[in-house]
Amino acid sequence: MLPVAPKNEPGTKIGVTQRESSGELISRELLKYAGMDPNRDVTFIAVGVLPTAVPAFLTKQIDVLMSIESMTTILLADRKATKVLDLTTPQTHPFLKLFD
DSSP: OBSSSOOOOTTEEEEESSTTSHHHHHHHHHHHHTTOOTTTTEEEEEOOSHHHHHHHHHTTSOSEEOOOTTHHHHHHHTTOOBOOOOTTOGGGOGGGGGGO
């Protein structure tokens, strides 16, 4: 989830439920696919789930949130974020075809 259109911008803070989680691992692969270095260009921050992740996003402690359902629905319903990639629909991004 992003508050604005995505940018390949070094220094971006990406919120994940916990470090080394599947969300972080998928984010790392997406960043590599986009030509970025996930070890150098971004910082991963553990923000937990709904009670802590959404406030971290809304107060700009993180720039991007690798979210799961209910967080996605809440942020989209309030128009506080933009969905960049839906991992439940593989046809939305060529990267996901690598896993077919």
